[in-house]
Amino acid sequence: MSTSTKRYWPLSLAAVAVLAATSCGTTSGGGEPDAEAPAKTAQTEIGEGEGKLSILAWPGYVEDGSNDPEVDWVSAFEEETGCMVDFKPFGTSDEAVTLMRTGQYDVVSASGDASLRLIAGGDVEPVNTDLLENYDDVYPFLKDQPWNTVDDKNYGMPHGWGANVLMYRADLVDPAPTSWKAVFEDAEKYSGKVTAYDSPIYIADAALYLMKHKPELGIENPYALDKDQLAAAVDLLKSQREHVGEYWSDVVKEVQSFASGGSVVGTTWQVGANIATADGTKVETILPEEGATGWSDTWMIGSESKNKNCAYMWLDYIASPEANAQVAEYFGESPANPAACELTKDANHCETFHSGDEEYANQIWYWTTPVADCIDGRTDVECTDYSEWTKAWTEIKG
Template sequence: MKKLLLSALTLATAVTLWNCGGGEKKEGSSESTAVNTADFKGKTLNILCWEGYADPKFTKAFEEKYGVTVKGTYFGSSDELIAKLTAGGGDVYDIVTPSPDMAQALVERDLVQPIDLKKVAHYDSLADKLRSMQDVVKNGETYGVPFTWGPDYLVYNADVVKTEPKSWNEFLKPEYKGKIALWDDISSLYLAGMMLGYDKQDKGGLYKMNEQQLAEAKKKLMELKPQVRKYWVTAGELDNLMKNKEVVMAVGWPLTPATLKKEGMNVKGIIPQEGATGWIDRLMITKNTANKDLAMAWIDYITAPENMAKVAEVTNYSVANPGATRFLTPELQEVTQMNNTQYYFDKLNFWQYVKERKRYNEVWNEVKGGAI
């Protein structure tokens, strides 16, 4: 009887500690967090992110679970991200979602902090291809967790462009003068480098072009300039350009064809014969956040397969956890490439750190400001 009473008392104590948040066991980990999640109540998690990465469809349940608010501030380019973060934003934002041409720069500039991967229950379930990339690893510590990924598609209106484009050089056809849109970002230089074949021997060649190559890339973009109706800034802007039929072909993310298809348009996204660049957006914790534990809780939460499926549903991007597939309809699996990830991993030239980013920006601004 004494043994039974002692066991019951021990069990009651354990349940009390669990309910207080003092022993929340993480799936797939031998560690237990020592964080009292009740302390999160009333706090705000500020995320500086790409458009759509703080949507209520997948933040609401987290807010309700912990009694917090998730606030997303969107940026339109990697350079805007770094500008916001270095202009006092390091104390404002808790999490950032950079692409790979900026992620390493944040590590090198000491703007983000290492992540305790033992506290990310599903980390080992994330795609090996994404986890194996070393651009966010320094001195044996990992500074970023894969979140979403995808291609920089050639997007086209199939009701106007009757034959599927085979090459990026389709942009140069006379019938498309003033009907093309490029992203207002230095990644347009990556595209020009790809059109010039600078990635044939070394995929990294697009991200470390020398002065002669940059001059040739600029020349190619100036050749394209009469074709360009607009250098778009946000996905919504590109959507409107396509809907208004101001443009019929563009560089775009999977979000655009998926969104416009829902609105009844016959817009498609393809990878041309030269290939396409691609991006991997990470979840990174800012160096000076006052909400590190809450930020960790978010990363742990959002990388669960059922929650990543919600991200895929909202953004139409591929997500880092292959387990999300079982929560997606066959149509969404097709749209997000989650039913054929290896094909895209093989075809895409994922962005890399651009050491001479300042010079790339100078050349890109020369293109935008140059006379035709």
């Protein structure tokens, strides 16, 4: 989402700390953070590597050839730096937050629905981007955003990004949808075969729809909802619930559901559509007329890391054109570094994922952790934070 068309209000560490204090004991992650702890300062230089690096990341972000001998960007990093990688995948942002709070991991790939919680909890630290040679080349609209920057301090290296698009079975859904109305107001038409992303952050999808169709609610940002606005989104999702066949968090399982006909319309990632199409399932995707939510991941450094030199080396390496191209193509996303587009095996990869397409990017509202200090600029009301969204999501699903 380009800051030229969607204004974000700066977040303060104090505001984010409120999130830490109010989210304890929910599914957003265990372990009570110290909201009063001073923010750690970023490193001023990168020294010699410590010889090892523990990485927590989405599956497909850290490949060493063990899953596919032809897919390996970790080995080159290990040979170049001497930092031997130990990798643990996670399945959801909530799981990532919980695991990072153990202090056992040096770096994490955090989506916007996790990053502010990690910052608030003191689980990650500011990053000196001047030490990262590839940072300058990253798309500008991924930098200095509320999901990776607080009090003008950067907390990581932007990674890949993408939209949460609408996918439908082209042979079973007629007419072809153009709006998220297909999964909300018109969900009854495909009752039992509608699918939705299984996370509290999905509330933002409902908020985005209401923002466009019920302007009287005053929603200006789908991640900045006061209590009345949240209640409206919850009501819409409760109405949708009776028509949802399954909620998904594993995109491969979602693809299987579309293949069997168990699901025929719902939100997905572009990589899901690519897999489905490759398998012969007749699906199409669109960016609906209302726009869409989306995700921009950030590589962040654990505040308790004992291997910070290796951590910095990884952040710089993973954003290099060569590595970023491999990750983006394997995972199915737009790379953060536009130079990667020249190195993908599929010459059309960046076109497929709309890399560098500012008009497309301007329609995406990237996942941002909801906080009490309204990020739409309102000061006369308190917004609902992620803990309240988590409670609401449990209520929605029943």
